[in-house]
Amino acid sequence: MQNNLSSSRGFTLAELLVVIAIISVLSAIVLVNVGPARQDARDAQRQSDISQIAIALKLYREHNGSYPNYDGEIDSSSTVYSALENFMEEVPTDPLNDPEHYYYYNSNHQCDPGPNGPVVFARSLESKDGNLNEVCPDGWGSQGGASTSTNPYIIMLR
Template identity: 45%
Template sequence: MKNSNRGFTLIELLVVIAIIGILSSVVLASLNSAREKSRDAKRVSDIKQLQLALELYYDTNQEYPDVLTSLASTYIANVPTDNSVPYLYDNLTSAGAACSAASGVCSTYHLAANLEQETTHAAFQGDADWNNTPVDSITEEDGTGCTSSAAGYGCYDVRN
Protein backbone atom coordinates (compact mmCIF):
# COMPACT_ATOMS: atom_id res chain seq x y z
CA MET A 1 0.00 0.00 0.00
CA LYS A 2 1.23 3.40 -0.93
CA ASN A 3 0.95 6.14 1.67
CA SER A 4 1.00 9.53 -0.05
CA ASN A 5 0.68 12.69 1.93
CA ARG A 6 -0.78 15.56 0.09
CA GLY A 7 -0.20 19.11 1.28
CA PHE A 8 2.47 21.69 1.84
CA THR A 9 5.45 21.47 4.08
CA LEU A 10 5.98 24.00 6.83
CA ILE A 11 8.91 25.56 4.97
CA GLU A 12 6.83 26.04 1.81
CA LEU A 13 4.13 27.79 3.83
CA LEU A 14 6.67 30.06 5.55
CA VAL A 15 8.22 31.03 2.21
CA VAL A 16 4.82 31.96 0.79
CA ILE A 17 3.94 34.00 3.89
CA ALA A 18 7.29 35.82 3.70
CA ILE A 19 6.76 36.66 0.02
CA ILE A 20 3.26 37.99 0.72
CA GLY A 21 4.61 40.10 3.59
CA ILE A 22 7.35 41.63 1.43
CA LEU A 23 4.94 42.42 -1.41
CA SER A 24 2.40 44.01 0.92
CA SER A 25 5.04 46.24 2.52
CA VAL A 26 6.15 47.46 -0.93
CA VAL A 27 2.55 48.24 -1.89
CA LEU A 28 1.86 50.08 1.37
CA ALA A 29 5.03 52.17 1.02
CA SER A 30 4.07 53.33 -2.47
CA LEU A 31 0.51 54.07 -1.33
CA ASN A 32 1.86 56.33 1.42
CA SER A 33 3.90 58.30 -1.11
CA ALA A 34 0.84 58.68 -3.34
CA ARG A 35 -1.19 59.95 -0.38
CA GLU A 36 1.47 62.56 0.43
CA LYS A 37 1.46 63.76 -3.18
CA SER A 38 -2.33 63.95 -3.14
CA ARG A 39 -2.41 66.01 0.05
CA ASP A 40 0.28 68.34 -1.33
CA ALA A 41 -1.66 68.82 -4.57
CA LYS A 42 -4.71 69.82 -2.52
CA ARG A 43 -2.63 72.32 -0.53
CA VAL A 44 -1.27 73.94 -3.71
CA SER A 45 -4.80 74.07 -5.13
CA ASP A 46 -6.10 75.66 -1.92
CA ILE A 47 -3.38 78.33 -2.07
CA LYS A 48 -4.33 79.15 -5.67
CA GLN A 49 -8.02 79.44 -4.68
CA LEU A 50 -7.08 81.74 -1.81
CA GLN A 51 -4.97 83.87 -4.17
CA LEU A 52 -7.95 84.32 -6.47
CA ALA A 53 -10.23 85.22 -3.55
CA LEU A 54 -7.63 87.69 -2.23
CA GLU A 55 -7.46 89.40 -5.62
CA LEU A 56 -11.26 89.64 -5.77
CA TYR A 57 -11.23 91.18 -2.28
CA TYR A 58 -8.53 93.63 -3.35
CA ASP A 59 -10.54 94.69 -6.43
CA THR A 60 -13.46 95.57 -4.17
CA ASN A 61 -11.58 97.12 -1.22
CA GLN A 62 -8.24 98.32 -2.67
CA GLU A 63 -6.39 96.47 0.11
CA TYR A 64 -5.95 92.95 1.42
CA PRO A 65 -7.82 91.69 4.51
CA ASP A 66 -6.25 91.15 7.93
CA VAL A 67 -7.41 87.52 8.10
CA LEU A 68 -8.41 84.93 5.52
CA THR A 69 -11.80 84.40 7.15
CA SER A 70 -12.79 87.85 5.82
CA LEU A 71 -13.00 86.19 2.39
CA ALA A 72 -15.68 83.68 3.42
CA SER A 73 -19.03 83.62 1.64
CA THR A 74 -18.45 86.73 -0.51
CA TYR A 75 -15.17 85.88 -2.24
CA ILE A 76 -14.85 82.14 -1.58
CA ALA A 77 -17.50 79.68 -0.38
CA ASN A 78 -15.39 78.24 2.43
CA VAL A 79 -11.88 79.27 3.42
CA PRO A 80 -9.84 76.08 2.95
CA THR A 81 -7.67 74.80 5.79
CA ASP A 82 -4.97 72.19 6.05
CA ASN A 83 -6.37 69.56 8.45
CA SER A 84 -8.32 72.27 10.30
CA VAL A 85 -5.18 74.44 10.60
CA PRO A 86 -5.39 77.73 8.67
CA TYR A 87 -2.82 78.40 5.98
CA LEU A 88 -0.14 80.96 6.91
CA TYR A 89 -1.13 84.45 5.76
CA ASP A 90 0.00 88.01 6.37
CA ASN A 91 -1.08 91.25 4.72
CA LEU A 92 1.74 93.75 4.28
CA THR A 93 2.58 97.19 2.97
CA SER A 94 4.29 97.49 -0.41
CA ALA A 95 7.60 97.76 1.49
CA GLY A 96 6.94 94.45 3.27
CA ALA A 97 6.10 95.96 6.66
CA ALA A 98 3.25 94.73 8.83
CA CYS A 99 -0.06 96.53 8.45
CA SER A 100 -3.74 96.28 9.26
CA ALA A 101 -6.68 96.77 6.94
CA ALA A 102 -7.80 99.73 9.07
CA SER A 103 -4.70 101.65 7.95
CA GLY A 104 -5.68 101.24 4.30
CA VAL A 105 -2.17 100.49 3.06
CA CYS A 106 -2.14 96.67 2.89
CA SER A 107 -1.15 96.38 -0.75
CA THR A 108 0.57 93.00 -0.75
CA TYR A 109 0.37 89.65 1.02
CA HIS A 110 2.40 86.55 1.83
CA LEU A 111 0.57 83.20 1.82
CA ALA A 112 2.14 79.81 2.56
CA ALA A 113 1.53 76.11 3.11
CA ASN A 114 3.75 73.31 4.40
CA LEU A 115 4.14 70.50 1.85
CA GLU A 116 5.09 66.96 2.83
CA GLN A 117 7.29 66.40 -0.22
CA GLU A 118 9.94 68.82 1.14
CA THR A 119 11.90 69.88 -1.97
CA THR A 120 10.73 67.36 -4.57
CA HIS A 121 7.30 68.84 -5.35
CA ALA A 122 7.09 70.58 -8.73
CA ALA A 123 5.28 73.58 -7.21
CA PHE A 124 8.52 74.68 -5.55
CA GLN A 125 9.83 75.70 -8.98
CA GLY A 126 7.31 78.55 -9.16
CA ASP A 127 6.86 79.68 -5.57
CA ALA A 128 7.95 83.03 -4.12
CA ASP A 129 10.81 81.97 -1.81
CA TRP A 130 10.40 85.29 -0.04
CA ASN A 131 11.93 85.58 3.41
CA ASN A 132 10.31 88.38 5.41
CA THR A 133 10.76 86.59 8.74
CA PRO A 134 11.09 89.56 11.09
CA VAL A 135 7.68 90.82 9.97
CA ASP A 136 5.50 87.86 9.07
CA SER A 137 7.25 84.77 10.53
CA ILE A 138 6.99 82.78 7.27
CA THR A 139 10.37 81.45 6.23
CA GLU A 140 11.08 81.02 2.56
CA GLU A 141 13.17 77.89 2.45
CA ASP A 142 11.60 75.15 0.35
CA GLY A 143 13.22 72.38 2.37
CA THR A 144 12.79 73.65 5.94
CA GLY A 145 9.08 74.30 6.35
CA CYS A 146 7.23 77.62 6.57
CA THR A 147 7.85 78.04 10.29
CA SER A 148 10.51 76.88 12.69
CA SER A 149 8.13 74.24 14.07
CA ALA A 150 7.49 72.72 10.63
CA ALA A 151 10.76 70.82 10.25
CA GLY A 152 10.52 67.96 7.77
CA TYR A 153 8.19 69.84 5.47
CA GLY A 154 8.74 72.09 2.49
CA CYS A 155 7.44 75.66 2.37
CA TYR A 156 5.34 76.57 -0.66
CA ASP A 157 4.81 80.33 -0.47
CA VAL A 158 3.27 82.92 -2.78
CA ARG A 159 2.91 86.67 -2.74
CA ASN A 160 1.55 89.24 -5.12
Protein backbone atom coordinates in the same frame (compact mmCIF):
# COMPACT_ATOMS: atom_id res chain seq x y z
CA MET B 1 -2.26 4.18 -4.93
CA GLN B 2 -5.03 5.58 -2.81
CA ASN B 3 -2.70 6.15 0.13
CA ASN B 4 -0.48 8.38 -1.97
CA LEU B 5 -3.42 10.56 -3.05
CA SER B 6 -4.73 11.09 0.45
CA SER B 7 -1.34 12.01 1.84
CA SER B 8 -0.50 14.53 -0.93
CA ARG B 9 -3.46 16.84 -0.34
CA GLY B 10 -2.88 20.31 1.14
CA PHE B 11 0.29 22.27 1.77
CA THR B 12 3.09 21.62 4.17
CA LEU B 13 3.89 24.04 6.93
CA ALA B 14 7.12 25.02 5.20
CA GLU B 15 5.28 25.88 1.98
CA LEU B 16 2.80 28.04 3.86
CA LEU B 17 5.59 29.86 5.69
CA VAL B 18 7.39 30.58 2.41
CA VAL B 19 4.21 32.03 0.87
CA ILE B 20 3.56 34.18 3.96
CA ALA B 21 7.15 35.44 3.88
CA ILE B 22 6.86 36.39 0.19
CA ILE B 23 3.57 38.22 0.78
CA SER B 24 5.10 40.07 3.75
CA VAL B 25 8.09 41.22 1.71
CA LEU B 26 5.87 42.41 -1.14
CA SER B 27 3.58 44.26 1.31
CA ALA B 28 6.54 46.02 2.89
CA ILE B 29 7.81 47.15 -0.51
CA VAL B 30 4.39 48.52 -1.46
CA LEU B 31 3.96 50.35 1.85
CA VAL B 32 7.39 51.97 1.61
CA ASN B 33 6.55 53.30 -1.86
CA VAL B 34 3.06 54.56 -0.93
CA GLY B 35 4.29 56.96 1.81
CA PRO B 36 6.00 59.47 -0.53
CA ALA B 37 3.03 59.33 -2.90
CA ARG B 38 0.74 60.43 -0.08
CA GLN B 39 3.08 63.31 0.79
CA ASP B 40 3.17 64.38 -2.86
CA ALA B 41 -0.63 64.26 -3.00
CA ARG B 42 -0.95 66.42 0.14
CA ASP B 43 1.59 68.92 -1.27
CA ALA B 44 -0.36 69.12 -4.54
CA GLN B 45 -3.53 69.75 -2.53
CA ARG B 46 -1.78 72.51 -0.57
CA GLN B 47 -0.63 74.23 -3.76
CA SER B 48 -4.13 74.02 -5.19
CA ASP B 49 -5.70 75.33 -1.97
CA ILE B 50 -3.30 78.29 -1.79
CA SER B 51 -4.06 79.15 -5.42
CA GLN B 52 -7.80 79.06 -4.68
CA ILE B 53 -7.35 81.23 -1.58
CA ALA B 54 -5.28 83.71 -3.61
CA ILE B 55 -8.04 83.95 -6.23
CA ALA B 56 -10.66 84.51 -3.52
CA LEU B 57 -8.49 87.24 -1.94
CA LYS B 58 -8.17 88.94 -5.33
CA LEU B 59 -11.95 88.81 -5.71
CA TYR B 60 -12.24 90.31 -2.23
CA ARG B 61 -9.91 93.14 -3.29
CA GLU B 62 -11.94 93.77 -6.47
CA HIS B 63 -15.12 93.94 -4.43
CA ASN B 64 -13.80 95.95 -1.45
CA GLY B 65 -10.95 98.00 -2.94
CA SER B 66 -8.17 96.43 -0.84
CA TYR B 67 -7.06 93.16 0.67
CA PRO B 68 -8.26 92.27 4.19
CA ASN B 69 -5.96 93.55 6.92
CA TYR B 70 -4.75 90.45 8.76
CA ASP B 71 -1.57 88.65 9.77
CA GLY B 72 -2.00 85.10 10.97
CA GLU B 73 -3.19 81.59 10.43
CA ILE B 74 -6.27 81.10 8.28
CA ASP B 75 -8.66 79.27 10.58
CA SER B 76 -12.37 79.47 11.31
CA SER B 77 -11.88 82.10 14.03
CA SER B 78 -9.85 84.52 11.86
CA THR B 79 -11.20 87.64 10.21
CA VAL B 80 -9.68 86.65 6.87
CA TYR B 81 -11.58 83.35 7.04
CA SER B 82 -14.84 85.30 7.34
CA ALA B 83 -13.81 87.44 4.37
CA LEU B 84 -12.96 84.36 2.30
CA GLU B 85 -16.30 82.68 3.07
CA ASN B 86 -18.01 85.31 0.94
CA PHE B 87 -15.93 84.32 -2.09
CA MET B 88 -15.45 80.57 -1.61
CA GLU B 89 -17.93 77.77 -1.17
CA GLU B 90 -15.65 76.23 1.45
CA VAL B 91 -12.44 77.72 2.85
CA PRO B 92 -9.82 74.95 2.63
CA THR B 93 -7.63 73.80 5.47
CA ASP B 94 -4.29 72.01 5.25
CA PRO B 95 -4.70 68.24 4.67
CA LEU B 96 -2.84 67.50 7.92
CA ASN B 97 -3.92 70.68 9.75
CA ASP B 98 -1.48 70.27 12.62
CA PRO B 99 0.90 72.76 14.32
CA GLU B 100 3.45 72.33 11.51
CA HIS B 101 1.06 72.44 8.54
CA TYR B 102 -1.46 75.24 8.06
CA TYR B 103 -2.35 78.12 5.76
CA TYR B 104 -1.27 81.64 6.59
CA TYR B 105 -2.10 85.12 5.30
CA ASN B 106 -0.18 88.33 5.87
CA SER B 107 -1.62 91.51 4.38
CA ASN B 108 1.67 93.41 4.64
CA HIS B 109 4.51 90.94 4.33
CA GLN B 110 7.96 92.37 3.73
CA CYS B 111 10.66 90.30 2.13
CA ASP B 112 14.14 91.29 3.21
CA PRO B 113 14.53 93.46 1.08
CA GLY B 114 11.36 93.71 -1.09
CA PRO B 115 9.15 92.88 -2.77
CA ASN B 116 6.53 93.76 -0.23
CA GLY B 117 2.83 93.08 -0.18
CA PRO B 118 0.14 90.62 0.78
CA VAL B 119 1.11 86.95 0.79
CA VAL B 120 -0.77 83.73 1.36
CA PHE B 121 1.12 80.52 1.95
CA ALA B 122 1.15 76.93 3.11
CA ARG B 123 3.60 76.92 6.01
CA SER B 124 5.41 73.73 5.11
CA LEU B 125 5.43 71.31 2.20
CA GLU B 126 6.32 67.72 3.04
CA SER B 127 8.13 66.40 0.01
CA LYS B 128 8.32 69.09 -2.65
CA ASP B 129 10.60 72.09 -2.57
CA GLY B 130 8.83 75.32 -1.67
CA ASN B 131 9.20 78.48 -3.71
CA LEU B 132 10.60 80.79 -1.02
CA ASN B 133 13.70 81.68 -3.04
CA GLU B 134 11.58 82.65 -6.03
CA VAL B 135 9.28 84.97 -4.06
CA CYS B 136 11.83 86.44 -1.62
CA PRO B 137 15.26 85.75 -3.17
CA ASP B 138 17.21 87.78 -0.58
CA GLY B 139 15.47 86.59 2.57
CA TRP B 140 12.12 85.88 4.07
CA GLY B 141 11.81 88.79 6.48
CA SER B 142 10.68 88.45 10.03
CA GLN B 143 6.97 89.04 10.13
CA GLY B 144 4.53 86.69 11.78
CA GLY B 145 4.44 82.94 11.17
CA ALA B 146 6.30 83.44 7.93
CA SER B 147 9.59 83.80 9.73
CA THR B 148 9.31 80.32 11.25
CA SER B 149 8.18 78.55 8.08
CA THR B 150 10.18 75.69 6.71
CA ASN B 151 9.83 74.96 3.00
CA PRO B 152 6.74 77.15 2.43
CA TYR B 153 4.70 77.44 -0.75
CA ILE B 154 3.95 81.14 -1.21
CA ILE B 155 1.81 83.28 -3.49
CA MET B 156 2.50 87.01 -3.36
CA LEU B 157 -0.66 88.91 -4.20
CA ARG B 158 -0.31 91.93 -6.46
